[in-house]
Amino acid sequence: MKVVVRVKLVPEADQAAALRSTLRTVNEAACWVSAVAFERGVPREYELRKHTYAELKARGLGAQAAQHVIKKTRDAYTTLRANIRAGNLGKPGSKRRVKAESKPITFRPEAAQPYDDRCLSWQLDQRTVSIWTTAGRLKGVQFACSPDALTMLCGHRKGESDLIGRDGEFYLIATCEVPETPLNENPAGFVGVDLGIANIATTSTGYKAAGRGLNRHRKRQLDLRRKLQAKGTKSAKRLLKQRARKEARHAANVNHIISKTIVTTAERTGSGIALEDLTGIRDRVRLRKDQRTQLHSWSFHQLGQYIAYKAKRAGVPLVYVDPAYTSQQCSQCGHIERKNRVDQATFACRSCGTVLHADVNAAHNIARKGETVWTTGRESRVPAIET
Incomplete structure (x- = not known):
């Protein structure tokens, strides 16, 4: 590769x-x-x-x-x-x-x-x-x-x-x-990865990358840019130029750390990785005006790319799953209901009573979907019948 x-x-x-x-x-x-x-x-x-x-x-x-x-x-x-x-x-x-x-x-x-x-x-x-x-x-x-x-x-x-x-x-x-590591054709399971803004990534193995630090950094950068742009002096423009792309470099570094942690865990446990297919999510989602900046700053695509190339280099299987209902479905009993999602952080199943962190529950659902996609999508390994 x-x-x-x-x-x-x-x-x-x-x-x-x-x-x-x-x-x-x-x-x-x-x-x-x-x-x-x-x-x-x-x-x-x-x-x-x-x-x-x-x-x-x-x-x-x-x-x-x-x-x-x-x-x-x-x-x-x-x-x-x-x-x-x-x-x-x-x-x-x-x-x-x-x-x-x-x-x-x-x-x-x-x-x-x-x-x-x-x-x-x-x-x-x-x-x-x-x-x-x-x-x-x-x-x-x-x-x-x-x-x-x-x-x-x-x-x-x-x-x-x-x-x-x-x-x-x-x-x-x-x-x-770089020579590729042979792909693990028989993963022991799949690590589901739920991507978000409050938590950048949450996996079914318990790893949680909180987004609070990155969101605070972005807010500080946004406030500073606004002040410098409003000032409009020569020194302010020089400072703006010096700080160009600082936020992007910081976000890329965070995404590298998160992706390396996820891929290393999957490689160590002999598992594959299941990611949500979030193509077109910015066009589908409707948000208030004050929330749009946060959504459009969300670098989920970059994180997905980093996970993909690191997984390929390590020989870790990677599949993409449909994210529909992963946040509303109970990972224990499979019951789907919108009211199961109590708030941003809490999932409480109205059927079996399971209470979990909402992102952890979604990650378990993504992991299960990943196993299904891998099983149905890979080539059959059954030996050919001799005639």
Whole structure:
């Protein structure tokens, strides 16, 4: 399976200027290629190359850089069409979809630029890279990363790497091919995971990741942004820029910790993992205005992605189940009634009298559904009858 490792470049002043100029040049070129592609109805990559390659070379791009700019642009349109087909940009005629379809795709000045082994070489023992720029090849550019990331690079780096700029810093996103652990075909059971806002994740094994700390952090960040935006001074804008994406980084770190705990528990007990399929929940749920910010800040999709790739890497089976009635059904007797859910935290069955934490009860229901999905969905292991 593919895993990405991010390392931070530590260039000198002249090297940083060359990297900045390179990203600006290639992304301006990508915007021009995008305009050509849009005008010609987004042709295939080979045909698009015929219309743009010579001009890209004239702009000072090397042969490999020009090829990567064309491919990057074509891939962006492929992604856009996939999102449109999946309905991620709304229904036909919606404002968001019309806006996306009515103009060429544009690229930010510091957007990622792919590099292959012809344009970028790694000297892992010295922690340096040699990288192509519009000002020539830069050698001996230092990079910094954790010991685990360096070990991953030494053992598994393969394929392209992306150079990105962010807030004046430069990073390389390297692709690593990691061997997959064989999938556990006969799990001992399933760990049900109930995702929520009050509790980010609650499992049927008793693990509970409270969301109070993360929600408080988000509220503090929101209040601070409001104060700085209302102030509007030069120093306030500088502080806003410095704090950009801080909330997102904190939430991602929390989700990594939670997902690792869940997958490690399932791996240790020989179990699989059952997650709710929450696709489209933001469109289905109707909330008061003061609750919408909290809902749209809920990063359940990111947490699900983290659990998925960690489970795949560990060989842990993962299934998605229908979340319908998991919060209203009793995990002991199976009785379904809306009044079983007394409040946000309490579940009390009106049939058998079982009292549980509402999220724990839902997690048990999800675990049971996961076993059903796995049993009915996997291939039959019955030996073929000889004739």
